[in-house]
Amino acid sequence: MSAAIPRQSCDVAVIGGGPAGLAAALGARRAGASKVLLVEREKALGGILNQCVHDGFGLFLYKETISGPEYAERLIEDVVKEPIRVETGAMVLDLSAERVLRINSRAGYRLVEAGAVVLAMGCRERTRDQIEIPGTRPAGVLTAGSAQNLVNLQNLRIGREAVILGSGDIGLIMARRLAFEGIAVKGVFEILPWVSGLERNVRQCLLDFGIPLELRSTVVEIRGRDRVESVVVAEVDEKLAPVAGTERIIPCDTLLLSVGLIPENELARRAGVELSPLTGGAVVDETLMTSTPGVFSCGNVLHIHDVADWASFEGFAAGERAARYAAGERGGGETVSVSAASNVRYALPQRVSRGLAGVEWSFRVRRPVRDAVVEVKGRTSGRVYARRKFPRLLPSELQKIKVGPAVEEDLEVVSP
């Protein structure tokens, strides 16, 4: 390695300056880390919050509801008060298991050695090809988040008549946003029998604007040579396969996709972090540390959250733990593994120190259920460590369950 490349060091490096990363940098400071570096690839801090001009953020963190940019601003105000080194327009290109970061920005290309690292890179959207929509490849097919950036941050008119595939929150929010701007939204189509986004968004973004929502239906073909001219939608059967004879042509010039979010874990992979196929994020212990020592994960890069506040709470915790790691604190010891069973899609953390009491799990269900009893049980003993009744569980909502007693064995989180 050439001596010409600048090498720096820090106690805690936080990768990503969105709701999780901002909180992680603050958490690290609060736990006593003196040199905290916060790296953000966009020109401004805030992450995706900056394009979320709608209301609904902050209910849990600030006990009031504010817009995305306002939510970001509050965290940023706290960050700039601290001696945190903030680098924007800077992208971490590589992270090694030894916690060496390669960072590129207009200020220069350099290596940074970190005592601990917090991953907070967020997620990306599933694309047209990942869900394999047949048809032509015209302009006018874009993910809901890209559309949100172009409309809200760049003031651009992305089309005249739109169809939205998928009922994720960004798609619902964008349906309303387009309606505001006089772009006709001809319908939101969701392949599942239930909505992927939050109920409040269905109400406030679709029902209030008279935008039709069709469940159990999907786009089976995109048509148009240069620009989208129409899409073909069809109903699907129980196996989610299109039902022949139900096809309908909907003329439009824009197709927005809100068909899922994927934690963006390229750097985690490079650092050898074990990833969970269920969450797409890292496998973590109760300190949010990944399988690579000193590397922590929080926010949407760990698992997809329903509201930003929870990503921030996770960020505070990860930052604090990272600071303690950088200061030399080591957990060690034996761990038990935690798995999800039946209707529970995943439960996080996936590893917990044996003998620890008062652990709280985040979990999501696969299908909606009413009056469900969720249990945390010993996988072999069948002993019930925690039991909580929920009037209703929805796949769109991230839920919590807390275990009082010390955990002594491998566990599973179960829901009917």
Next chain:
Amino acid sequence: MSADRHPVYDVAVIGGGVVGCAVLRELSRYELKLLLLEKASDLAEGISKGNSGVIHAGFNVPTRSLKARTNVAGLKLVYELAETLGVPHRKTGKLVVALADEDRRRLEELKSQGDRSGVAGLEIVDEAAIRRLEPLARARWALYSSHTGIISPYEFTIALAECAAQNGAEVRLEAGVEAVAFEGGLFRLSTPQGTFAARRVVNSAGLFADEVARLAGIDAYRVFPCRGEYLITDKDCGLRLGMPVYPVPPRDDPGLGIHVTPTLEGNIILGPSAEPIEDKFDAASTRPVMARLKAEAGRLMPGLDRVSYIHSYTGIRPKLVDPRGGDTFADFVVEESPRRPGWVNLVGIESPGLTAAPALAEMVVAMLGVRLDLRLKPEFNPERPVRRRFAALDDDKRSRRVAGNADWGEMVCRCEHVTRAEVVEALRNPFGARTLDAVKRRTRCGMGRCQGGFCTPRLVEILQDEGVPVEKISKRGSDSRLFTGRIKGGT
């Protein structure tokens, strides 16, 4: 008629695919006034972008056919040119695998056909050798071809044109020929960019070569479009394919059969299907074929049903025989029209046209040389300005680039690690190709797993910084515009 504004060209090439661009570069060695007319908003927008990107050895086509001769001659030339022009490529070798017992005999036939055509490096190999050569492939027997390779077909095409442009050739985009007239021994080619006069014309219009010939009064050809669909995996899909793996060409398939091919970046390409279509513009992917690609490619290499696919694309072959008929073979047509002396048609240049292109170019130049005074240009530069990708540089070089120009420090594409400097350079290409797809083909922006989700908004900003108005920003020219105006403040 605006012909007077332009000079009279010695040769006009119609069509900016790999063949047209190879002809243009070959001609740019000589003291000639050259023009290339391309209908689309960039080069390589047709057949040259929609294929497997394989440098063929030449054993698949009948010995003594023009296809075989230009393929075998072109093989050596493509490797040399890729080296000279700095186009990423790799000699990977290739396996044609026998999936059924009777295929073993077909392998022998292919090998002897190749041997007769002068293809070097062919060998029948057994199961153990297959595992050693390509651990992902499964078969009892295979034909191994050591000289087969892979190349980015659109980068190769663009590089050929850039070299020609550097040597004085002119390239006009969005200049499809709409009418042809003859006046005073000159061909007058009308395009949306004006009318251009040329002494000689090379028609390498690919799928539309028959229609372009007809404009010149040559009603001798009919191109049958035959669509091939492809799927492409994420480069981190967990499977590392080292070389293309083909089945024995199915007898009822007008192509070589659905195969798997690695890209230089590590993706795996599945395809193509072969389906006769009516409309030359019908580049749609279809649900049944997407399923078939996975099923058939899965027979060559297990595990493909579990990986994630990041993109689908199609290519349309220009067939000279109706694929619905009994015949599947038709040779390349390269001929000067007896009706229109000085007008050369290249028709039906399907696979192995990518490999054959440099040899076809030499052939065309020899034909034109009969009537043209070909004087070598002493200052001919066979290379082109070499561009290095940021992603391919080591730490030291990256650091020095950024120190010299901060644009190398601004990451635009997070998936493929493309910098602003590379995007700006791509936008300032000598042909004026300023579409999103033009940037994508030159830099890989948008080819990664987010498929442009994150970099498109940034490219939109850079395009405006480079002087492209919002209303003109398009995916690939004509009506593929991204925006209908602004939300607030003006249209």
